[in-house]
Amino acid sequence: MSDWPKVRLHVVTGKGGTGKSTVASALAIALAGRGKNVLLCEVEGRQGIARMFDVDPLPYEERRLTTGLPNESGGRGVVHALHIDAESALLEYLAMYYRLGRAGRALDRFGFIEFATTIAPGVRDVLLSGKVYEAVQRNSRNKGAIDYDAVVLDAPPTGRIAQFLNVGGEVGGLAKVGPVKAQSDTMMTLFRSPRTAVHLVTVLEEMPVQETADGIAELRAARLPVGGVIVNQVRPKDLTPDDLAAARAGALDRGRVEADLKAAGVEHDAALVDGLLAEAQDHAVRRALEDSQREIVARLNAPSYELPRLAAGIDLGALYELAGHLRAQGLA
Structure with a gap:
């Protein structure tokens, strides 16, 4: 309804x-x-x-x-x-x-x-x-x-x-x-x-x-x-809170990322992995900003809806x- x-x-x-x-x-x-x-x-x-x-x-x-x-x-x-x-x-x-x-x-x-x-x-x-x-x-x-x-x-x-x-x-x-x-x-x-x-x-x-x-x-x-x-x-909210925290701190497990790429059949080198880790960190920082602003939206005393x-x-x-x-x- x-x-x-x-x-x-x-x-x-x-x-x-x-x-x-x-x-x-x-x-x-x-x-x-x-x-x-x-x-x-x-x-x-x-x-x-x-x-x-x-x-x-x-x-x-x-x-x-x-x-x-x-x-x-x-x-x-x-x-x-x-x-x-x-x-x-x-x-x-x-x-x-x-x-x-x-x-x-x-x-x-x-x-x-x-x-x-x-x-x-x-x-x-x-x-x-x-x-x-x-x-x-x-x-x-x-x-x-x-x-x-x-x-x-x-x-x-x-x-x-x-x-x-x-x-x-x-x-x-x-x-x-x-x-x-x-x-x-x-x-x-x-x-x-x-x-x-x-x-x-x-x-x-x-x-x-x-x-x-x-x-x-x-x-x-x-x-x-x-x-x-x-x-x-x-x-998107695809990462777990623990992975988000690690990405934000620049502490994601590099070996895990390389293993996932290999399992997916993606050829990779150090530059590709470095780029992915940097993007993950940027995503995690933006997600933290979104979470802080979402708390402010929740205090506006109005119904809220989200679009991806x-x-x-x-x-x-x-x-x-x-x-x-x-x-x-x-x-x-």
Whole structure:
């Protein structure tokens, strides 16, 4: 069973380089594996989803992307994808709520849309998060749109996530009353509800773990719901504690290594054995660092999940493998 059965909006954030987009993509596949229709969104303009799935750059339009993992009965849902940009989101907003279809496009030609999304601080984030809200809370204004069981947002980095989701505070400096203020208040009702969870991706290194801790504190201060901490790129745990200690101290039994190589039919010389011993020591040192940072993650008062480091890199098959790990641990 999922740890988050009531959540419809899964926001995935993390420090750059931790694999945030990879985890968001794997989570979407895992959620769709329970027979759900899932929308995977991105808002940073990097076309990361397209690169991740090796497809053409995504337009401002929901596109079928892939299917989820099969569930116990063999059924599977569908993952759709959407690349959200602020200019297109504003045009859609004007068309849906003010019926400014052609007029809105005319404003775009005159450069007003770009002006409006850059001159007022916070407007861009309000528009981007507003489209995410619309995808979760579909209404009659968006006729024919798919009703999704879950939405996964590949969100801005940890350092910006509280500001990005706290649209009430952003709009407060722009409008005290009116439709924009009313809509932002409605959005905050969703973002602060049990239907939303903000998951934070980290790796077991000092700076990413500290940024994760700071991000959790900022989210809680803004009364935004913290989800799980996904520890990504975890090294394999193939060595026993005694062998790890010996490797870290540079005291592995050289003769044992040579005997194992010989038993495996691997030709070797002193240089190869020296290289293997050096790599073993580096691995053991990194494992000790990971263990110390894992203890800090355990004190963050949030559920944690771990994903392995995949030596072959990330492709579609790897995303399905990671999705299986997320499902098995209960994140999806």
